[in-house]
Amino acid sequence: MKKRIGAVVAVIVVVGLGFAGWLVLGRDPMSFAGNATVALEDYRDATVTGAPAQLAGAELVKRGEYLTHAADCQACHTVPGGTPFAGGFAINMPFGTLYSTNITPDKETGIGTYTDAQFLAAVHQGIRADGDYLYPAMPYTSYTYMTDADALAIKAYLFTLAPVHAPAKPNQLSWPFSQRRLLAAWTAMFNPDERFRPNIGQSPQWNRGAYLAEAMGHCGECHTPRNLAYALDNRSKFAGALTAGWRAYNITGDKESGIGDWNDEDIYLYLSTGHASGHGGAAGPMGEATDDSLSYLVPDDVHALVSYLRSIPAHASDLPRTVTTPAPPSHKEGMPVADADARGEKIFAGACASCHDWTGVSPVTGFATLTGVRAVNDPSAANVAQTVVHGVNRTTAGGRIFMPAFGAGYSDDDIAAVANYVTARFGAKGAHLTAKDVADLRAQAAQPHKEAPDG
Amino acid sequence: MADTRSSFAQSDAYLSALIREVRAAPAARALPAIGRRTLFKLAGAGAAGLVLGFRLGDAAFAAEVGNDNTAASQSLAMNAFIRIAPDNTITIYSKAPEIGQGIKTSFGVIIAEELDADWNHVVMEQADINPKVYGYQGAGGSTSIPRAWDQLRQAGAGAKAMLIAAAAELWGVDPSQITAKDSVLTHAASGRSAPYGSLAVAAANMPVPDPKSLILKTRGQYRLIGKRYRGVDDPKVVSGQPLFGIDVQLPGMVYASYTKCPAAGGKVRSFNVDEIKAQRGVLDAFALNGTGLSVEVMPGVAIIAKDTWSAFQAKDKLKVDWDLSEASTESSSQFSAEAKKIAADFPKKPDQDVGDMDKSFANAVKTAEAYYDYPFAAHVPLEPMNATAHWHDGVLEMWVPTQQPDRGLPLIAKVAGIPQENIVMHQTRVGGGFGRRLINDYTCEAAAIAQKVNAPVKLQWTREDDFSHDFYRPAGYHQFKGAIDKDGRIDAWQEHFITFTADGKKEASGANLTDNLKYSIKAPNLRRAKTMFRLKIPTGPWRAPGDNAQVFAAQSFMHELSLASGRDHVAFLLDAVNREVPELAPKDKSINFSPKRASDVIKLCAEKAGWGKTLPKGSGLGLAWCYSHAGHVAQAVELSVDANKRIKVERIVVVLDVGPVIDMAGSEAQAQGASTDALSTAIGLKITIENGRIQEQNYNAYPILRMPFAPMTIEPYFIQSDNPPTGMGEPAFPALAPALGNAIFAATGERVRRLPLRDLGYSLAI
Amino acid sequence: MLSLTINGQSHQIDLPEDMPLLWVLRDHLNLVGTKYGCGIAQCGVCTVHVGGKPVRSCQLTIGGVGTRAVVTIEAIGQTPNGAKVQQAWMEAAVPQCGYCQAGQIMSATALLNFNPHPDDSDIDAAMAGNLCRCGTYIRIRQAIKNAAAKTA
Numbered sequence A: 001m002k003k004r005i006g007a008v009v010a011v012i013v014v015v016g017l018g019f020a021g022w023l024v025l026g027r028d029p030m031s032f033a034g035n036a037t038v039a040l041e042d043y044r045d046a047t048v049t050g051a052p053a054q055l056a057g058a059e060l061v062k063r064g065e066y067l068t069h070a071a072d073c074q075a076c077h078t079v080p081g082g083t084p085f086a087g088g089f090a091i092n093m094p095f096g097t098l099y100s101t102n103i104t105p106d107k108e109t110g111i112g113t114y115t116d117a118q119f120l121a122a123v124h125q126g127i128r129a130d131g132d133y134l135y136p137a138m139p140y141t142s143y144t145y146m147t148d149a150d151a152l153a154i155k156a157y158l159f160t161l162a163p164v165h166a167p168a169k170p171n172q173l174s175w176p177f178s179q180r181r182l183l184a185a186w187t188a189m190f191n192p193d194e195r196f197r198p199n200i201g202q203s204p205q206w207n208r209g210a211y212l213a214e215a216m217g218h219c220g221e222c223h224t225p226r227n228l229a230y231a232l233d234n235r236s237k238f239a240g241a242l243t244a245g246w247r248a249y250n251i252t253g254d255k256e257s258g259i260g261d262w263n264d265e266d267i268y269l270y271l272s273t274g275h276a277s278g279h280g281g282a283a284g285p286m287g288e289a290t291d292d293s294l295s296y297l298v299p300d301d302v303h304a305l306v307s308y309l310r311s312i313p314a315h316a317s318d319l320p321r322t323v324t325t326p327a328p329p330s331h332k333e334g335m336p337v338a339d340a341d342a343r344g345e346k347i348f349a350g351a352c353a354s355c356h357d358w359t360g361v362s363p364v365t366g367f368a369t370l371t372g373v374r375a376v377n378d379p380s381a382a383n384v385a386q387t388v389v390h391g392v393n394r395t396t397a398g399g400r401i402f403m404p405a406f407g408a409g410y411s412d413d414d415i416a417a418v419a420n421y422v423t424a425r426f427g428a429k430g431a432h433l434t435a436k437d438v439a440d441l442r443a444q445a446a447q448p449h450k451e452a453p454d455g
Numbered sequence B: 001m002a003d004t005r006s007s008f009a010q011s012d013a014y015l016s017a018l019i020r021e022v023r024a025a026p027a028a029r030a031l032p033a034i035g036r037r038t039l040f041k042l043a044g045a046g047a048a049g050l051v052l053g054f055r056l057g058d059a060a061f062a063a064e065v066g067n068d069n070t071a072a073s074q075s076l077a078m079n080a081f082i083r084i085a086p087d088n089t090i091t092i093y094s095k096a097p098e099i100g101q102g103i104k105t106s107f108g109v110i111i112a113e114e115l116d117a118d119w120n121h122v123v124m125e126q127a128d129i130n131p132k133v134y135g136y137q138g139a140g141g142s143t144s145i146p147r148a149w150d151q152l153r154q155a156g157a158g159a160k161a162m163l164i165a166a167a168a169e170l171w172g173v174d175p176s177q178i179t180a181k182d183s184v185l186t187h188a189a190s191g192r193s194a195p196y197g198s199l200a201v202a203a204a205n206m207p208v209p210d211p212k213s214l215i216l217k218t219r220g221q222y223r224l225i226g227k228r229y230r231g232v233d234d235p236k237v238v239s240g241q242p243l244f245g246i247d248v249q250l251p252g253m254v255y256a257s258y259t260k261c262p263a264a265g266g267k268v269r270s271f272n273v274d275e276i277k278a279q280r281g282v283l284d285a286f287a288l289n290g291t292g293l294s295v296e297v298m299p300g301v302a303i304i305a306k307d308t309w310s311a312f313q314a315k316d317k318l319k320v321d322w323d324l325s326e327a328s329t330e331s332s333s334q335f336s337a338e339a340k341k342i343a344a345d346f347p348k349k350p351d352q353d354v355g356d357m358d359k360s361f362a363n364a365v366k367t368a369e370a371y372y373d374y375p376f377a378a379h380v381p382l383e384p385m386n387a388t389a390h391w392h393d394g395v396l397e398m399w400v401p402t403q404q405p406d407r408g409l410p411l412i413a414k415v416a417g418i419p420q421e422n423i424v425m426h427q428t429r430v431g432g433g434f435g436r437r438l439i440n441d442y443t444c445e446a447a448a449i450a451q452k453v454n455a456p457v458k459l460q461w462t463r464e465d466d467f468s469h470d471f472y473r474p475a476g477y478h479q480f481k482g483a484i485d486k487d488g489r490i491d492a493w494q495e496h497f498i499t500f501t502a503d504g505k506k507e508a509s510g511a512n513l514t515d516n517l518k519y520s521i522k523a524p525n526l527r528r529a530k531t532m533f534r535l536k537i538p539t540g541p542w543r544a545p546g547d548n549a550q551v552f553a554a555q556s557f558m559h560e561l562s563l564a565s566g567r568d569h570v571a572f573l574l575d576a577v578n579r580e581v582p583e584l585a586p587k588d589k590s591i592n593f594s595p596k597r598a599s600d601v602i603k604l605c606a607e608k609a610g611w612g613k614t615l616p617k618g619s620g621l622g623l624a625w626c627y628s629h630a631g632h633v634a635q636a637v638e639l640s641v642d643a644n645k646r647i648k649v650e651r652i653v654v655v656l657d658v659g660p661v662i663d664m665a666g667s668e669a670q671a672q673g674a675s676t677d678a679l680s681t682a683i684g685l686k687i688t689i690e691n692g693r694i695q696e697q698n699y700n701a702y703p704i705l706r707m708p709f710a711p712m713t714i715e716p717y718f719i720q721s722d723n724p725p726t727g728m729g730e731p732a733f734p735a736l737a738p739a740l741g742n743a744i745f746a747a748t749g750e751r752v753r754r755l756p757l758r759d760l761g762y763s764l765a766i
Numbered sequence C: 001m002l003s004l005t006i007n008g009q010s011h012q013i014d015l016p017e018d019m020p021l022l023w024v025l026r027d028h029l030n031l032v033g034t035k036y037g038c039g040i041a042q043c044g045v046c047t048v049h050v051g052g053k054p055v056r057s058c059q060l061t062i063g064g065v066g067t068r069a070v071v072t073i074e075a076i077g078q079t080p081n082g083a084k085v086q087q088a089w090m091e092a093a094v095p096q097c098g099y100c101q102a103g104q105i106m107s108a109t110a111l112l113n114f115n116p117h118p119d120d121s122d123i124d125a126a127m128a129g130n131l132c133r134c135g136t137y138i139r140i141r142q143a144i145k146n147a148a149a150k151t152a
């Protein structure tokens, strides 16, 4: 019992400290742009919330569908291969596993009985219909910036879905994190609970981008590092973080470790298709974000996001500068012997070289080119290992992006070896993953197995 | 490109006509004049030279996989055809499927040997399918050679006798004075000689000799048998000429995919037919109910398209509402857990109970107990399942890459609802069998689909289909208990085998305990029992069925017992060779076990492996043996294991006694290939079933050994004898895994009791 | 309409750009020597040369071929190294079922074109992507060395 009290005290202290530091600098995700903000109703320059102009005349449900994509509800509320929005997706945290819930309008197991007010409370404040708090894996600290109208449009859309009977899976959290009551304190401290305020010092396009990035797309939930209390630390906004075992990269303007040297077109393409030539493609959670969300946005909205991203203060992270020159065509040349993982080389030769080539420039498709890819230049090799484990299977406007998943057929040891080899050969600096590191990464990203396809 | 089409489309018109003629001949029973064991020649042979058909009543090799000799094939078995053209070209028709075991070459060599043909003038062709004409036309259980040995030799010798008779008449000399060599007949006394081609027409008019009168060569007289050959199809293989089932192209051909329920046993309720029909390149889409038998046609959705890619693309879009009420919900992990739980409870009713087990254990000097298990495995030969069928004029014409075309014939007839006579089957080269193509499900599917399509149609499975709808090597679980007597010999052997049943009565296909034990483990007290789990997922024969995994368990436990006995493993094994095997009925030639041959392979293997030599720390030598598919085989593995459990295989020794070797190059290839396959399977391969669905869908999840990790030193040795030759496709598989496990124990002291080794943290070093 | 150069011949192809080269070769041009084995670049049976490089035709769309010349197993024997490799394959009796061998030969020929005297590690690097279910690796390695030995 003593131990438990000790733990509670520790949690409170940590949370308290985190809060103190965070209040000063880290709380508002848009404060970097200055304080010239006004209430939305006082903003006259343009419409920056809601569905885009193209859908202005559309029905509520249509607009809601667009906004549901923009807010990317589906990625978390769907098991891979399962019925969309029926929940059950596992979110692995350092302190346990949370399962997303059913947000189809099923009256028993979904949100079928939610009133508008209850829905808004959930989206803005993280309070569910029974009054209990939601874990902040539900990004309500971002969604809190969403307008009531947009949130209710999403609700209207969700309520047109076929109700699915899918009871929530019990979360598996260690104590004290299993105590929902503590969330009240967390939420009070870390959820600003305020709606989007346009910045009159910035362009309407920027404001639209800010609304999409913060209130809807919740980019920071993955890309912004968290403090000790697990709240976003906006002092290093968008500077990159490890989320669910995948590295969300630095998307600030830093030239070396961010996207400062990408041109607008590259960023636009990456966001809208999940791939930009010379920079590689999105996989894992970012792949889902592009497939389920960003690829649905109209071009104007993607441009708005680009404009917003361009304004984020550069923040250097410790990633080395990306190598953009291909490796030599002979497997014997090109990397310091010290970095050469002989086992990794043999595995690469068998499973990888036929698409990625010994140069890293694919003779098959630009999607498979490794040269210049951020993940390959990340010496933590987190995303390389994850991609090897999970593969990629995405259909984009530019074609199908496919890589087989090797997680079932290859051991952690083999995957570590090949990730080390790939980062050393094609990236800035070789990783030194061990089998245990790969096991940890797998555990963080673990999802229920996708069922075998229809045939 | 035109000949790509015609080579398959037209087949050999002459041979087809011939077959039709033979097929029209009355059945043997109605034709006592021809009788059994009579060679006879076919009319109309003149123009093309000598054409011989051989009618042999007795199946040369009675026991066959599945044991379903039809009355027809028993009573009227025609085998190989030889054709000698005036230009000296000798065409030999190989009746059995070439699946990579090299049979098309070996069959030719056997006939050419007795024919004294010049091998350089021999052209091998694949015969079409007609069991009435050819008898057994399968390739399974390593039985092709032993079944055909007598027939083929008589075929060659008979043809030679007719050529000699023709020459004797022409030259007016006694036939006994004529000698044959390299396709030339010579009468030494008169200095006359003539090539076969010049005598072919005359020979065709000679009376057919009685096979009993033919004197076959003895081993010392062989000129062709035992030499090294390149595969007869190799020139076509290396230049990409059409050979395989998948290569069949016919004018106007369309392409089909077939999608079955991912959980075995599911049925189609409905599917998005309109959406599928609207897909690019799609011509038609329809559901089939099938016969509901996994070896025939299971329910599914066929998509017909202009090319394979369009069929596959549309398949991706397919959304089927499956009725899962009778579908499998099985999981391999559940079976494993359940087996582990019950293994130690020896069933009340043993299948076999010799001696007094309890007394033996009570008096034993040493006892040992262990639990072994191994997973499901898939065949996944590199050519995915496919078949081409054309339904026209009430005739179903088919091109099939299968191991058992003759066995497929009645099934296809049943599925199509037509008499067998209305099916014309051409056999193609087969891109790997391993037992998968003993089952003709995909050929039946092609037939069923073809009947609904007004064009020749090629059914092509995706690799994912192949993984999902295999007939898997069943998993197995063994609880062993053994006792050692005061002399250090096995006194008792108890085995609880946990396996699977499909019907609740007998073991599922490939899931029965094989006879290996009977020969390799002589224990005065012996008790065996089994427990069977019901299984809906289909299982089947997989290279060296049963033995491929059971020998791992038994021979590993034998090593454990030898260690318990404190005696040398080889001496212990030799001691346990069963020298009291009852004399077998001579008819059952598939069983030719000889304790001496067994002992000899063990001894030679130990010798070649350097048994008893001192190895550095971390290195080990392991040995195991088996009697499998009529072959006596011992295998040894020398390896080292590092701190990361990486295994470096230094050397593999394989010693085989399969009688005389027909084609040395082909036999070595089989010995090395089977050892490589066995190592690959032992290290990394397993099939996982979850909720009735196969989780591994392609080679990315099923890591077949690749070159950098493959063992490069595999030394095959053959003990040749006058025993009839037996097959090489399987025997070199089973003993490898236990030899590997025993070597790992020798190197590390850690016992391997589970496959694949990957699950125990082992991997192959580079 | 796409224009592809295959085995020295120009073909006008009226097929969707996203169709993999493999199926265009097999189903539309009757060049069935190039095989289908996995469709995910893991087995190598579909290997052809594109712009001189060994490429998995199951992954390469015809739209992605561009102006690069395609050579398949049917024509590789017309190149010096291709002929040498085919000869070495027959002399060493490499094939078992033979299904993987067209792809193996294409990879081996590309290797010799790039590196006339490969050592074991070069052979691994070039050949590891070609599976052989029958286990012919020992003879493949030998045949490559034999072919290389004949290279001036």
Ligand code: FES
Pocket (backbone or CB within 6 Å): C035, C036, C037, C038, C039, C040, C041, C042, C043, C044, C045, C046, C047, C056, C057, C058, C059
């Ligand atoms: S079919 Fe292309 S690599 Fe297997």
Ligand code: FES
Pocket (backbone or CB within 6 Å): B100, B382, B431, B432, C095, C096, C097, C098, C099, C100, C101, C131, C132, C133, C134, C135, C136
């Ligand atoms: S020879 Fe059969 S797969 Fe290689």
